[in-house]
Amino acid sequence: MAKEKNKDSVGRTFLVVFILCLVCSVVVAGSAVGLKSKQEEQKLLDKQRNILDVAGLLVPKMSASEVLKVYDTRIKAKIVNFKTGELTDSKGDFDLNSELRSDETSIALSPEEDIAKIRRRANTAEVYFVLDDQGKTQEVVLPVYGSGLWSVMYAFVAVDIDGVTAKGITYYSHGETPGLGGEVDNPQWKAQWKGKRLLNEEGVPAIKIVRGGASDSPYGIDGLSGATLTSNGVQHMFDFWLGDKGFGPFLKKVREGEING
Secondary structure: OHHHHHHHHHHHHHHHHHHHHHHHHHHHHHHHHHHHHHHHHHHHHHHHHHHHHHOOOOOOOOOHHHHHHHHHHHEEEEEEEOOOOOEEEOOOOOOHHHHHOOOOOEEEOOOOOOOOOOOEEEOEEEEEEEEOOOOOEEEEEEEEEEEOOOOEEEEEEEEEOOOOEEEEEEEEEOOOOOOOHHHHHOHHHHHOOOOOEOEOOOOOEOOEEEOOOOOOOOOEEEOOOOOHHHHHHHHHHHHHHOOOOOOHHHHHHHHOOOOOO
16 A cells, blocks of 8 residues: 555656646746747847947937937848849848858858858848938948957948948957957947048959058058957958958949949
């Protein structure tokens, strides 16, 4: 009789454990689903903040609702075709990672082409036209990325409507060493980009990350002290994205006045 009670007790224990595990799984799964939408909203808000920042439209302590209002008023997103430089309307659901997973929406880069060390390039990209108070395009924000020393570095660069002059830059995601490669976040380093010419008169990428003093050159940006490989990564990133495999055809249309957003 005692053995039967003991077996019954063990069975009940396993049943209770099973029920607890099931309940916990349901709670965790429900929380994950519930939080996913909030995480996506926060991710979108962070992207919008960075675009406004590089466009010079972000005000300190701007609330989420203010960010959304300014973004909706002053930013117009478009999809650019890298091969042709042509634009189409953005539906607001462009996902770079999804584009890169498909052979239909991206291409593999040869070692000679892959100077930014990104392996694949999507066939299209979402770009952002910055409008003035009258609704006229005053600059365009381009997404660029490439490998640094420890990580892939993602940035937005604002380009004047002349299609040549940098208006600003912000790195919004990277894993470079703080105080070294992480200096891409330094406001003083980022301030150097404003007014620099990204391309020469022939439309060839000309911006140069130079070690030790480049303030006198219209194309020169001081290299990051003690972070040569990160500086090289920034250089290669711009050599690629401003070239023929990147935004080169699109920027050519901008320079020729064919793009008005």
